[in-house]
Amino acid sequence: xxxxxxxxxxxxxxxxxxxxxxxxxxxxxxxxxxxxxxxxxxxxxxxxxxxxxxxxxxxxxxxxxxxxxxxxxxxxxxxxxxxxxxxxxxxxxxxxxxxxxxxxxxxxxxxxxxxxxxxxxxxxxxxxxxxxxxxxxxxxxxxxxxxxxxxxxxxxxxxxxxxxxxxxxxxxxxxxxxxxxxxxxxxxxxxxxxxxxxxxxxxxxxxxxxxxxxxxxxxxxxxxxxxxxxxxxxxxxxxxxxxxxxxxxxxxxxxxxxxxxxxxxxxxxxxxxxxxxxxxxxxxxxxxxxxxxxxxxxxxxxxxxxxxxxxxxxxxxxxxxxxxxxxxxxxxxxxxxxxxxxxxxxxxxxxxxxxxxxxxxxxxxxxxxxxxxxxxxxxxxxxxxxxxxxxxxxxxxxxxxxxxxxxxxxxxxxxxxxxxxxxxxxxxxxxxxxxxxxxxxxxxxxxxxxxxxxxxxxxxxxxxxxxxxxxxxxxxxxxxxxxxxxxxxxxxxxxxxxxxxxxxxxxxxxxxxxxxxxxxxxxxxxxxxxxxxxxxxxxxxxxxxxxxxxxxxxxxxxxxxxxxxxxxxxxxxxxxxxxxxxxxxxxxxxxxxxxxxxxxxxxxxxxxxxxx
Amino acid sequence: xxxxxxxxxxxxxxxxxxxxxxxxxxxxxxxxxxxxxxxxxxxxxxxxxxxxxxxxxxxxxxxxxxxxxxxxxxxxxxxxxxxxxxxxxxxxxxxxxxxxxxx
Numbered sequence: 001x002x003x004x005x006x007x008x009x010x011x012x013x014x015x016x017x018x019x020x021x022x023x024x025x026x027x028x029x030x031x032x033x034x035x036x037x038x039x040x041x042x043x044x045x046x047x048x049x050x051x052x053x054x055x056x057x058x059x060x061x062x063x064x065x066x067x068x069x070x071x072x073x074x075x076x077x078x079x080x081x082x083x084x085x086x087x088x089x090x091x092x093x094x095x096x097x098x099x100x101x102x103x104x105x106x107x108x109x110x111x112x113x114x115x116x117x118x119x120x121x122x123x124x125x126x127x128x129x130x131x132x133x134x135x136x137x138x139x140x141x142x143x144x145x146x147x148x149x150x151x152x153x154x155x156x157x158x159x160x161x162x163x164x165x166x167x168x169x170x171x172x173x174x175x176x177x178x179x180x181x182x183x184x185x186x187x188x189x190x191x192x193x194x195x196x197x198x199x200x201x202x203x204x205x206x207x208x209x210x211x212x213x214x215x216x217x218x219x220x221x222x223x224x225x226x227x228x229x230x231x232x233x234x235x236x237x238x239x240x241x242x243x244x245x246x247x248x249x250x251x252x253x254x255x256x257x258x259x260x261x262x263x264x265x266x267x268x269x270x271x272x273x274x275x276x277x278x279x280x281x282x283x284x285x286x287x288x289x290x291x292x293x294x295x296x297x298x299x300x301x302x303x304x305x306x307x308x309x310x311x312x313x314x315x316x317x318x319x320x321x322x323x324x325x326x327x328x329x330x331x332x333x334x335x336x337x338x339x340x341x342x343x344x345x346x347x348x349x350x351x352x353x354x355x356x357x358x359x360x361x362x363x364x365x366x367x368x369x370x371x372x373x374x375x376x377x378x379x380x381x382x383x384x385x386x387x388x389x390x391x392x393x394x395x396x397x398x399x400x401x402x403x404x405x406x407x408x409x410x411x412x413x414x415x416x417x418x419x420x421x422x423x424x425x426x427x428x429x430x431x432x433x434x435x436x437x438x439x440x441x442x443x444x445x446x447x448x449x450x451x452x453x454x455x456x457x458x459x460x461x462x463x464x465x466x467x468x469x470x471x472x473x474x475x476x477x478x479x480x481x482x483x484x485x486x487x488x489x490x491x492x493x494x495x496x497x498x499x500x501x502x503x504x505x506x507x508x509x510x511x512x513x514x515x516x517x518x519x520x521x522x523x524x525x526x527x528x529x530x531x532x533x534x535x536x537x538x539x540x541x542x543x544x545x546x547x548x549x550x551x552x553x554x555x556x557x558x559x560x561x562x563x564x565x566x567x568x569x570x571x572x573x574x575x576x577x578x579x580x581x582x583x584x585x586x587x588x589x590x591x592x593x594x595x596x597x598x599x600x601x602x603x604x605x606x607x608x609x610x611x612x
Numbered sequence: 613x614x615x616x617x618x619x620x621x622x623x624x625x626x627x628x629x630x631x632x633x634x635x636x637x638x639x640x641x642x643x644x645x646x647x648x649x650x651x652x653x654x655x656x657x658x659x660x661x662x663x664x665x666x667x668x669x670x671x672x673x674x675x676x677x678x679x680x681x682x683x684x685x686x687x688x689x690x691x692x693x694x695x696x697x698x699x700x701x702x703x704x705x706x707x708x709x710x711x712x713x714x715x
Contacts, residue, residue: 579713581644585635 002056004047005068007040008078009117012085016110019103027093030106034089037117038082045075049455055123064184069123072455073312077120077246084238084319085113087438091327092230094430095334099228105145109234112138116239120246124184125174132170132207132243136163139240143227155223162220163240166210170247173203177254186250201259204251205266212244212296215270221293222277225285225339229330232285236292237323245299245315252308264304264389268396271297275403279410280486284329285339287411291365291404292322298400302380305387309458310379313449317376320442321365327435328358332415334425341411345418353432355415357439362408364442367401367474372445377401377474382466398473405477406484413482620661628654641695641705645688652684 015033019026044054048070060066070078089109096102115138119131144156178184180196208214213221221241225232235241248255248263255263271294278290295318302311331354332347333339348355364371367378381401384393453460578584631650638644656677663673695705702709 577713579711581641581707581710582636582639585644589632589636 002054004040004044005054005056005070005121008037008044008082008121009068009114011036011040012110012114012117016107016114019107019110026103026106027089027096030089030110031086031093033110034082034086034113037113038079038086041075041078041082041117044070045072045079048072048075058127060124060126064126064178065124066127067123067185068118068121068127069186070121072457073250074121076312076316076452076455078117080316080319081113081116081120081238083441084323084438085109085116085234087434087441088230088234088237088323088327089434090437091233091330091431091434092228094427094432094434095228095230095330097427097430101145105142105228108138108141108145109230112142112234112239116243119243123186125178125186126184128186129170129174132167132211135211135240135243136160136167139163139224139235142231142235143224145227145231149226152226155220155226159220159224162217163210166207166217169203169206169210173200173207176200176203197254197256198258201251201255202262204247204255205259205263208244208248208263208300209266210244211247212241212300213274213293214244214266214297214300215273215293218270218274218277218290218293222281222286222289225283225289229285229326229333232289233323233326233330236289236326237319237321241292241296242315242319245296245303245311248300248303249308249312249315252303252311255303260304260306261389262304263300264387264393267297267300267302267304268393268400269297270294271301271400272396272403275400275407278407279403279481281407282342283340284332284344284411284415285326287341287407288322288325288329291407292318294400294404295322295365298377298380298397301393301397301400302383305383305389305393307379307383307386307458307460309453309456309460310376310383312456313379313452314376316452317364317372317442317445320438320445321361321373324357324361324435324438324442325365327431327438328354328361331425331428331431331435332358334431335423341414344415346416346420347418348416349420350422354435357435358415359412360439361442362412363478366405366408366478367470368478369471370446371443372449373442374471374474375446375449377470378467379460379462381470382461382463385463385466386461394469398469401470401473402477402480405474405479406481409478409481409483410486411481614665617661617665620657620665624654624657624661626654627651627657639706639708641691641698641707644707645691645695648691649684649688652680656680656684 012033015029015036019029022029047054049072054070056068058066058068089106092105092109096105099105112135115131115134119128119135122128122131140156140160143159144153146152147156174184176196177200180200210217221236224235227235274290274293274297278287278294281287281290295314299311299314299318302308302314329339331351332344335347335351336343338344360371364373367374367376369375381394381397384390384397387393576587627650631647631652631654634647634650635644636647638647659673659677659680663670663677667673698710699705
């Protein structure tokens with residue numbers, strides 16, 4: 001049991017290490033790692049379903065032990081992550097056939113999966129934070145995988161910085177909760193109260209907003225399309241973006257009513273705004289990215305309505321659906337070397353299998369019975385109808401459903417009409433295999449929903465009104481999307497929506513500007529300090545130079561003058577020595593005469609010596 | 613003062629003066645040395661005269677004269693040695709031309 005707990009995150013990690021160490025066989029190793037992880041998760045789920053619970057304590061910080069726990073929720077999410085990862089990696093085997101950097105790609109993907117498994121199974125805040133960080137890093141590496149293409153590093157950096165900025169919320173929330181409850185275990189830490197709980201709840205919401213690309217932080221997700229398509233599929237369905245929703249679903253019992261209201265409002269706003277962006281979008285992958293934000297908005301709405309189980313059902317259904325959509329769009333991308341809807345016209349006749357999968361997934365996302373999306377959407381709408389704030393929440397949920405149908409209808413229409421020009425494609429077999437598996441999952445996942453509901457044992461409202469409203473909204477949306485062009489439907493809103501409502505850009509401009517101002521202020525302080533240090537140094541040099549000069553002028557000059565004087569005296573005295581003997585004799589005579597004269601004067605001047 | 617002593621002192625002074633004049637006026641090394649000899653002779657005569665007329669019983673005076681005389685002889689020997697060496701080297705003992713010792 002505990003071995004299985006460790007297997008789920010460690011198998012992908014070990015496979016990643018083997019891929020980096022080995023020379024070939026990156027793809028089989030990756031599939032093996034994901035398969036082992038899935039095996040661990042599935043065995044875990046079956047034993048948890050049988051009533052057992054498991055927890056694996058790891059040595060951690062003193063007083064803050066790390067733990068992996070298997071509860072019905074975590075085991076279920078673990079299986080979800082591993083399943084999606086397995087199919088996406090199968091697809092990637094074909095998608096990356098011709099890429100020389102396959103090894104790096106598969107290793108990073110597996111690191112991503114391992115971190116996500118750790119995050120899902122984490123039983124304490126510290127491990128959760130660590131996994132959260134690794135996910136951010138892996139997503140940065142993957143979005144920037146083709147780092148030599150223009151715009152890709154900027155997109156990766158933007159994704160990293162936006163999610164990192166919001167991650168600070170998770171840090172603050174975790175520290176707040178650990179401080180308030182005295183333990184870092186997530187299950188025990190779920191019942192603080194008062195303002196601390198509200199602050200922690202809002203901070204958790206902030207972290208989830210960053211990772212799940214909720215308004216106003218939704219801009220980065222569309223840019224993240226710069227990465228390879230399997231990365232997008234994994235990122236949007238089961239890993240990075242899902243992490244935010246998973247965090248809120250796991251901590252939903254902890255959130256006070258005010259935080260729930262905030263979560264619902266953020267989710268509802270996001271679902272409408274990003275739905276409009278998706279409807280106006282002219283690029284298929286960016287459309288899907290905006291749609292992801294919109295669907296996670298619906299999940300936040302369900303959490304805000306007080307029914308995390310509804311959000312979980314939508315998360316699971318969305319994981320399978322969105323990864324299928326991305327995988328299909330990856331096939332289209334390889335066929336036409338573009339993801340612009342204008343370039344993809346008429347692809348339906350060219351890639352009928354992929355288009356069929358895309359259509360099935362799109363209908364499921366829109367919420368057409370009996371596909372999985374229908375039941376999940378229905379659960380969300382029923383949750384909003386049963387919530388205390390029906391008026392606002394239900395309107396937003398229905399608007400979101402309508403928009404989902406609209407943009408999916410538009411995408412289907414754009415891909416259907418136009419001239420096909422077929423050409424062969426390498427690795428198509430692997431791609432179709434991964435796609436088929438996921439589409440089958442997306443279509444049939446609804447069968448598992450009753451089992452999940454009994455497994456988790458959480459309440460879920462069910463009304464005919466919700467079903468009818470959801471279905472009619474979805475059908476209306478699909479019809480609108482198929483028939484109406486965005487130019488006519490949106491009118492003056494269109495250019496605004498195509499620019500992503502400028503909120504993301506405005507926010508980053510705000511951040512960049514303030515960061516630059518800060519940097520400039522730092523620079524000015526630095527210059528000032530530098531000037532001060534320089535002046536001090538100059539003053540020291542001046543003092544030293546003055547001391548040196550005084551030395552030169554005083555002592556040295558004195559000694560030099562003495563030497564020069566002695567020299568000059570010697571030169572002058574030298575002229576006396578003519579070497580001529582008679583002249584020196586004359587001098588000697590004159591000297592003797594002087595001596596005699598002075599002696600005589602002394603004798604005469606001296607008092608007479610008295611006789612003895 | 614006895615007349616003898618006065619005579620001796622006058623003679624010595626004359627010898628000294630003649631010697632000094634000779635030493636200063638001559639340019640030939642031999643002549644200069646002869647002048648120096650005369651100066652020394654005057655001085656010796658003074659010494660002898662003072663000993664003979666004032667302290668005839670004092671032998672140290674006599675000894676002093678003898679020592680000076682010996683030194684005189686040695687000096688002459690050295691002087692003439694120099695003169696001969698210079699003559700051999702330069703063919704002349706004219707001191708006007710001897711400027712080698714100029715400082």
